[in-house]
Amino acid sequence: MSEQTKPYDKPLPTLTGLHGEFYAWCRDRELRFQRCTGCGRYRHVPRDICAHCSSMEWEWARSGGRGTVFTWTEVVRALHPAFADATPYAPVVVEMEEGVRLLSKVVDCAPEELHIGMAVEVEFQQIGDALTLPVFRRARRVQ
Amino acid sequence: MFKDKACIVGIGETPFCRKPGSGLSEMGIQLKAAVAALEDAGLKAAQIDGILPFPNVGKAEAFAASLGCENLRFAATLHVGGAAPVASLRMAAMAVSSDAADYVLVPGGWNGFSGARVRETAANDVDSIPGGAIARDFYIPFGLTAPPQWYALMARRHMHEYGTTAEQFGAVALAMRKHAQLNPAALMHGKPLTMADYLASPMIASPYRLLDCCVETDGAAAFIVTSVERARDLRQKPVYVMGAAAGQPYPADEITNRADFHRTGLTTAAPEAFRMAGVAPADADFAQIYDCFTFEVIQQLEEAGFCKRGEGGAFVENGGIELGGRLPVNTHGGLLSQAHVLGISHVVEAVRQLRGEAGARQVADAEIGVVTGWGDFGDGSIAILRR
Ligand SMILES: [Zn+2]
Numbered sequence: 001m002s003e004q005t006k007p008y009d010k011p012l013p014t015l016t017g018l019h020g021e022f023y024a025w026c027r028d029r030e031l032r033f034q035r036c037t038g039c040g041r042y043r044h045v046p047r048d049i050c051a052h053c054s055s056m057e058w059e060w061a062r063s064g065g066r067g068t069v070f071t072w073t074e075v076v077r078a079l080h081p082a083f084a085d086a087t088p089y090a091p092v093v094v095e096m097e098e099g100v101r102l103l104s105k106v107v108d109c110a111p112e113e114l115h116i117g118m119a120v121e122v123e124f125q126q127i128g129d130a131l132t133l134p135v136f137r138r139a140r141r142v143q
Numbered sequence: 144m145f146k147d148k149a150c151i152v153g154i155g156e157t158p159f160c161r162k163p164g165s166g167l168s169e170m171g172i173q174l175k176a177a178v179a180a181l182e183d184a185g186l187k188a189a190q191i192d193g194i195l196p197f198p199n200v201g202k203a204e205a206f207a208a209s210l211g212c213e214n215l216r217f218a219a220t221l222h223v224g225g226a227a228p229v230a231s232l233r234m235a236a237m238a239v240s241s242d243a244a245d246y247v248l249v250p251g252g253w254n255g256f257s258g259a260r261v262r263e264t265a266a267n268d269v270d271s272i273p274g275g276a277i278a279r280d281f282y283i284p285f286g287l288t289a290p291p292q293w294y295a296l297m298a299r300r301h302m303h304e305y306g307t308t309a310e311q312f313g314a315v316a317l318a319m320r321k322h323a324q325l326n327p328a329a330l331m332h333g334k335p336l337t338m339a340d341y342l343a344s345p346m347i348a349s350p351y352r353l354l355d356c357c358v359e360t361d362g363a364a365a366f367i368v369t370s371v372e373r374a375r376d377l378r379q380k381p382v383y384v385m386g387a388a389a390g391q392p393y394p395a396d397e398i399t400n401r402a403d404f405h406r407t408g409l410t411t412a413a414p415e416a417f418r419m420a421g422v423a424p425a426d427a428d429f430a431q432i433y434d435c436f437t438f439e440v441i442q443q444l445e446e447a448g449f450c451k452r453g454e455g456g457a458f459v460e461n462g463g464i465e466l467g468g469r470l471p472v473n474t475h476g477g478l479l480s481q482a483h484v485l486g487i488s489h490v491v492e493a494v495r496q497l498r499g500e501a502g503a504r505q506v507a508d509a510e511i512g513v514v515t516g517w518g519d520f521g522d523g524s525i526a527i528l529r530r
Contacts, residue, residue, distance in 0.1 A: 043400075073349055079289035086286060091285050102281065103281055
């Protein structure tokens with residue numbers, strides 16, 4: 001059964017506020033992070049103010065989508081009922097070229113093939129009309 | 144500054160159990176421990192005028208009303224998860240040394256086996272941890288739902304950077320289990336463990352196996368803090384707070400974007416506490432280290448300064464943290480092999496050791512002991528105690 005036809009039963013993010021804006025860009029198949037207008041730094045997760053320069057001016061800057069695996073865990077025994085049928089699966093922390101890290105997953109890689117430093121690039125997994133998750137796949141060329 | 148101005152004067156614990164459960168409510172089991180601590184101290188409940196409950200398991204008002212504390216004037220809950228008991232010990236010491244309270248009760252407990260399981264709390268209740276909304280929107284949709292998974296990310300990175308091994312995690316599990324064999328109250332008493340058993344235990348969230356994880360428990364514990372002057376009139380030999388501190392990683396509400404991925408609350412709290420106490424880590428006769436998972440012991444030993452960062456794996460090997468080793472850790476068996484009652488039992492065990500009441504697991508002539516707490520996404524707390 002494909003992901004599209006199977007009812008999606010996993011917990012969903014809320015789609016309000018800055019968190020919702022992040023996911024709205026994902027729905028348009030764009031990975032964007034806040035970039036501070038004051039000092040130019042990217043940040044994730046979304047926040048109202050830059051912790052470096054206190055500027056409240058920022059833009060949603062498009063990410064190149066490339067990064068490397070920073071760390072991960074292979075969940076063999078689900079600790080949430082919604083993920084019981086998904087094991088084994090691996091939440092992965094990706095370090096983006098922009099410097100920010102985000103928690104996601106690598107969709108074309110078995111957990112035992114993951115390794116720290118592995119090059120990955122963003123992909124998008126549509127969950128429904130309202131939500132698309134940013135996920136990753138192996139980078140197609142060495143960066 | 145509260146160095147040597149506050150004491151722990153009473154400790155109490157309930158029995159620890161799993162199946163079929165305590166048979167008491169979450170508040171009931173904590174009240175039972177609180178009454179035991181009052182009895183131990185030789186205090187009446189009406190004398191308690193400060194209460195610092197553990198997050199999410201009870202309100203100070205309910206404790207006061209249930210116990211008959213008619214003059215409650217100091218109450219707070221520190222939202223630092225398992226770091227709360229030791230952070231509350233520090234706050235209690237501040238309170239009694241500045242006349243904000245005379246006698247402060249720090250209770251904690253739960254039906255952690257038969258009731259709501261901690262593994263589900265963060266996903267089910269967005270307000271249960273300070274980073275709850277971030278977890279809800281950026282972790283849980285990807286299946287990162289529970290504490291062992293959060294901390295596995297840290298453990299994996301430590302293994303990568305420093306070569307820390309599964310056998311070193313296992314050495315922590317074995318040390319706690321060995322100590323539990325000397326503690327009849329421990330859930331794992333009578334159940335010794337070998338490295339082969341450890342390595343054969345099923346993977347839960349790699350690199351964590353089942354036996355890297357603490358035992359979910361029904362149980363409660365409590366302790367009471369007062370000033371040195373008031374302690375003189377009480378039943379027990381006081382245990383003095385030489386120094387204590389609490390701290391947070393940065394950012395504390397989000398795990399992945401830490402410039403220093405290994406910095407935890409203890410990284411800044413431990414130097415502050417040792418400076419206040421005027422002693423060094425090497426002066427400790429034992430340490431009770433919050434052991435929700437094995438690697439967290441290795442990490443906290445490093446960040447507390449018992450060894451350098453990256454050397455924690457070697458520190459715990461070859462009996463290094465067992466009774467008779469260079470630093471006996473979790474002489475009661477810890478969360479891993481005694482019971483998970485939110486870290487309060489680490490304080491209780493430190494007091495027993497410093498009173499010389501630890502029985503078969505007594506550290507000979509124990510004079511100075513360290514207790515830590517660890518909670519949420521790496522919040523930390525530490526106290527340095529002496530007899
Ligand atoms: Zn800025």
